[in-house]
Amino acid sequence: MVSLLDIIGPVMVGPSSSHTAGACRIALVARALCCGTPERARIELHGSFARTGKGHGTDRALVGGLLGFAPDDARLRASLELAAGLGLLATIETTRLRGAHHPNTARLTLERAGRSVQLVGSSLGGGRIAVTEIDGFALDLSGAYDTLIVEARDAPGVVAAVTAELAAAKVNVAGMRVSRHRKGGDAIHVYELDAPADEAALASIRALAAVAFLRVVPRVD
Amino acid sequence: MYDSLAEAVAHAEAAQCSLGELALEAETRDGRRTRAEVEEALLRALNVMRGSVARGLVGDVRSVSGLVGGDAAKVAAAGERARAGSASAAPPTHGLLAGTVFGDALARAIAVQEINAAMGVIVAAPTAGGAGVLPGVLLAVGDRVGADDAQLVRGLAAAGLVGAVIAQRASLSGAEAGCQAETGAAASMAAAAAVEVLGGTARQQATASALALQGTLGLVCDPLGGLVEVPCVFRNATGAAIALAGVELALAGVTFAIPADEVIDAMGEIGRTMDARYRETAGGGLAATPTGRRLARERLSIGMGKGGGNR
Known part of the structure; x- marks a missing residue:
């Protein structure tokens, strides 16, 4: 069932629902797994995220999500500059993940309060996501519930x-x-x-x- | 929501209402949201659109690559010059449509898309890449006739109904069906919205939507470097122009031989058979021109390098 509000919306930070809104939502799930803003984050971008992620602001959207900014939060644009002040040290690199992954995929390795968590998530288009791996366990989590x-x-x-x-x-x-x-x-x-x-x-x-x-x-x- | 514009027009005619009014009623029929909640959500979208336009018209925002930004302000300034009556300058500093609703729509469409490219806040309508067309047309037309918020919200609802039909019969994704499914669909939606605000009939709304969409059939998605910058910003402007052409023709009483639903079906059929090079992959069209490739390499920093830390 298509709703009017699916068509006129969502309100989001540009430029691309898959590369910014979806990336932000992956990071919000990762942040929830950490129970808060991580102290350290290693962000690895795979596929199209690696190729066009910087131009699309995928790096900023991921860091913004880790900081708890929603996909429509104007601060996403400045997240890299805001991170250190909010207690997050993030590194961003490109990678080629082994196995079959959606082209828009990131692996996040986070540390907070002496605990670490690793997550692999894909942006499926239109802001929809799938978290496919947590701490090496295969799973399928949409973040929609x-x-x-x-x-x-x-x-x-x-x-x-x-x-x-x-x-x-x-x-x-x-x-x-x-x-x-x-x-x-x-x-x-x-x-x-x-x-x-x-x-x-x-x-x-x-x-x-x-x-x-x-x-x-x-x-x- | 409806999956046929013919059915929607028939229902609207039976109820003697517009497509926007029909859409607001249809949206509440499943009981998930009240009419007031739907109108409130659309009003929020309208206000975000106004904010993106206002921010973009200032002209000081650049995209991540620096390749786009500042052009909405140029178009708006040309409109100001035309309104001030400086027509005698040589060479001319504005065209014959500067300062009209046409020029206003172009400036607003570009403004929103420049904000999108610069990681500003926009309403995806129907997508981020086509987000400029609907606010460009709706707000330019609304300003011209002094439309109130309720009229503009009904315009958004009409646009949403058209978009929902396109989503169900064809596609709203450039990666699936090319730019005809993004700025083309947005033009079709915007045409229905503008006719709503101008007080046209439901039938004229569907005709305007069909005329706008037929003008974008086959339009490819060929962004430089795969990024939502060039030509996306400008294609939102031409999408707004095509929407206004559909509005002018439909309100003049022109009809189109192919029903709107069949135009939408044709768009889906063209999208399904469109070569992958023309579906957001940067493998063809403008992205594959010598200059397109050079700019992608030089300005759009493909690949991000190792390490980095907070930058």
């Missing part, structure tokens, strides 16, 4: 236990995916939710014995 990312022991019943807590909080699961490196090791669950889970539900999930950590990625508009 309130999302829960759970790292847990790969064991029977863990998914059921998590979804039972969501059900008790009356939160509907719009989509989910589970992936793992090896059987019986660590698994990553991604739950895309129709509404954010409340603190009580998050605490119950965190308290599950099999759950190592939990991240909330708020919907990125």
